[in-house]
Amino acid sequence: MKVLELKALRGPNFWSIKRGNLIQMTLDLEDLENFPTNKINGFSERLQSLFPSLYEHRCSEGKPGGFFERVKRGTWMGHVIEHIALEIQSLAGINLGFGQTRGTGKAGIYHVVFEYAEEKEGFYAAQAAVRIAETLIDGGSYDLETDIFEIKKLWMQERLGPSTNAIVQEAKKRGIPAFRLDEEAYVQLGYGCRQKRIEATLTGCSSSIAVDIACDKHRTKKILTGAYIPVPQGEIVSSVEKLKEVIDVIGYPIVLKPVDGNHGKGATINVESWEEAVKGFERAKLYSEKIIVEKYVKGKDFRVLVINNKFVAASLRTPASVSGDGHHTIRELIEIVNCDPRRGKGHDNVLTCIEINDVCLEYLNKQGLNLDSVLSAGRICYLKPTANLSTGGTATDVTDEVHPSNIVLFERAARAIGLDICGVDVMAPDLSHPLIENGGVVLEVNAAPGFRMHFEPNSGTPRNVAQPVIDMLFPEGTDSRIPIVAVTGTNGKTTTTRLMAHMAKAAGFVTGYTTTDGIYIGNELVYKGDCSGPQSAETILKDISVEFAVLETARGGILRSGLAFDQCNTAIVTNVAEDHLGLQGINTIEKLARVKSVVPESVNINGYAILNADDDLVYAMKENVKCKVALFSLFSNSDRIEQHCSQGGIAAYPEEGYLILRVADHIVPIEEMQNIPITFGGKADYNIANVLAAMLAAYTNNIRLSVIRTALQTFVPSSETTPGRANIIELNDCTVMIDYAHNPHGLKALGKFINSFEQSCKVGIITGVGDRRDKDIIALAEEAARIFDEIIIRHDEDMRGRSKEEMDELLTTGIREIDPAKPIQFIGCECDAVEHAILHRKPGSLIVVLVENYVAVTECVLKHQSQALQSLTCLKRAV
Secondary structure (H helix, E strand, O other): OEEEEEEEEEOOOOOOOOOOEEEEEEEEOHHHHHOOHHHOOOHHHHHHHHOHHHHHOOHHHOOOOHHHHHHHHOOOHHHHHHHHHHHHHHHOOOOOOOEEEEEOOOOOEEEEEEEOOOHHHHHHHHHHHHHHHHHHHHOOOOOHHHHHHHHHHHHHHHOOOHHHHHHHHHHHHOOOOEEEOOOOOEEEEOOHHHOEEEEOOEEOOOOHHHHHHHHOHHHHHHHHHHOOOOOOOEEEEOOHHHHHHHHHHHOOOEEEEEOOOOOOOOOEEEEOOHHHHHHHHHHHHOOOOOEEEEEOOOOEEEEEEEEOOEEEEEEEEEOOEEEOOOOOEHHHHHHHHHOOOOEEOOOOOOEEOOOOOHHHHHHHHHOOOOOOOEOOOOOEEEOOOOOOHHHOOEEEEOHHHOOHHHHHHHHHHHHHHOOOEEEEEEEEOOOOOOHHHHOOEEEEEEEOOOOHHHHOOOEOOOOOOHHHHHHHHOOOOOOOOOOEEEEEOOOOHHHHHHHHHHHHHHOOOOEEEEOOOEEEEOOEEEEEOOOOOHHHHHHHHHOOOOOEEEEEOOHHHHHHHOOOOOOEEEEEEOOOOOOOOOEOOEOOHHHHHHHHHOOHHHEEEEEEEEEEOOOHHHHHHHHOOOOEEEEEOOOOOOHHHHHHHHOOOEEEEEEOOEEEEEEOOEEEEEEEHHHOHHHOOOOOHHHHHHHHHHHHHHHHOOOOHHHHHHHHHHOOOOOOOOOOOOEEEEOOOEEEEEEOOOOHHHHHHHHHHHOOOOOOEEEEEEOOOOOOOHHHHHHHHHHHHHHOOEEEEOOOOOOOOOOHHHHHHHHHHHHHHHOOOOOEEEOOOHHHHHHHHHHOOOOOEEEEEEOOOHHHHHHHHHHHHHHHHHHHHHHHHHO
16 A cells, blocks of 8 residues: 555545544545455454554444444445544544545545544554555554554644633634634634634733743732732741741741742642742742742642632642552552543643642652552542642632622732733631631632633532633624635636635725735735635634635645635635646535635635536536525526526626625625726626626625625726736737636636637737646637737746646647647747737737736836837927
């Protein structure tokens, strides 16, 4: 077997609209294509022995053990690898269930698709599944535990921490989109101007001043004292001498901690001797130059969570500990506790593994114990002086026990510091009595407090503490999304995208849009290049200024990565024609239509899929969408339009020189086509279709008809507004048209427009695209032969795997099929071909350049236009 390609899909895709995270592996079975599983001796038995848990895979049989039945009857190895990849993730604690294996159309080559949690672990699972299958085929033994360990490690390294993940999951539950902005915990919730950002439990609304104050424990104490909130007595020191002075005033026991520490790092509590105090001072010095020395307050350690100045939850924190059984040593008891599957490293799991370090050894020594001590049955031994979960502590929910006066006090503490999400550390006998009565104190407040002790306590009621965070960021009635119009199809995408963006800008929106020309925000070109894929779309959706997004969405990006968005408001499908077939496993026009249909199927239930009623494949997409549908047609008498509108639908079409919007039986003339420059007086049918689609998209996004009308009148085709789309440059005795048409469908549509020109001689400068099928290149040449009187064949700079001679031969074959006598010239360089056509032009001719390098060709033609104007000026002066 050979893995030909491995890629990660991250949004709605060809395989699934709902499941965005999919690994797609292209697998060549090679000789195994002739050996299904029932023809490999002992394979089924070895598979069941290594993976007894695969019994739960129902497969197409729909019952436990169904997959094993398929293996016994005979199935191909790609299918087996799909199930293995899912199962090894499951054994690592990642419960996923979606997978598919489909042929690519080439014998022995399959697409194996399965869910993943994090990208690196997904790639590892794919490669491990192939290794496992090969070993089982050969009859060898396999160390499965190593793969499971590695998958789990990669998952832990990549995934969001528990607190951040809780917020993200709560957002998704409410339909708020979320995606990571880096490899850490920086996350965007929402799109464009309606987005909010978080990093762990810090939000974009968190005051940087408040965070700074919370990180300075001395300043925090001063502010809390000024707000009459009880805090322990103490001072800040930076030398051993000053430490002695403070101890002489406040007395033992004391606590030492770094001014800017967190998670209990560098802290030493319940210090009762000068020797311990010096050690604690030196430990705190590792984290901060300045050390807080304060009176140790006896009591229990509580963490209180205040969000948006409202009390949310409270937990009793207990330091890491073990319970004796009279047999095991403390070291062994720690190992037993750390075997709890809920424990992991750092903040990866609900609980943290207990680490044996100097602090632990010192704390045991203080109790007269060491790691080899055996505790009597039932004796509790605390291993750390602090109760932080990050050092192995545990938590018990006590939210319902907090006294109302304490709730008010904690909320005042959060307001005093100014944190929108605030963790308040409290030492008190309990929280069920007011602190001012039981002697309790606020030790400190924390920015970015951990949530895991609240939503998954060791005991007590779990609290959904992410809910008030989302309530704060997105109050009821606040939208997290901006309007997104996604445009797909074979031809017309870019023009339709640009026109729709023009309408959105005319409506007053800050508009971001992506095209094959670049990324635009407002009127600025942010990046130049082919930007019709998901990465470019994300650039728009991440920009906080963007109020309206229009995204050209090409098949390549859908197949490569999926969509950049989980849902859109509107999808336009212009058409589906034979282009790019034979690439990426898409061998038929029906499969190509399936790729395009990903976009309308991703429209939210209240949005619109705007479909071409004249295209059978596009029209059929209405059967699978969950949203509303609007149709456009070039024919006012279309039966499909009539049926749709008779059922209350929305449609657009041209009639008697006007563009018509029809809502059920209500007909609204929008504008005369002669007043819409991009239709070239109604001669360019393909642009009329683009206008109808964009008009419907604008209307269904509540853009006023008066704005739509004005936008249509002011969208003038030019090298600025529609570069490479029927750009016409007049010379003194001929006309040059520059267009990106590169497939038979696009050229045929352009040909109808070209035939409306009165020029006596029409010259076409053409080429084929190297990675297209022979028949597609020949078909393009046939269309060219029907349109042009003379043809010049040129070459692209990137021949995409074809030789120039092969391309010339295919194009010539197509031309000769239509007209054996058609004049053909061969001039390889694009600009040379344009120069030749202009210099040898016949007066009154039309030269059409099917362009690759739009900028270079335009400069070439404009140079000749300038020379022609200069000649005309000189002639007038002479006269």
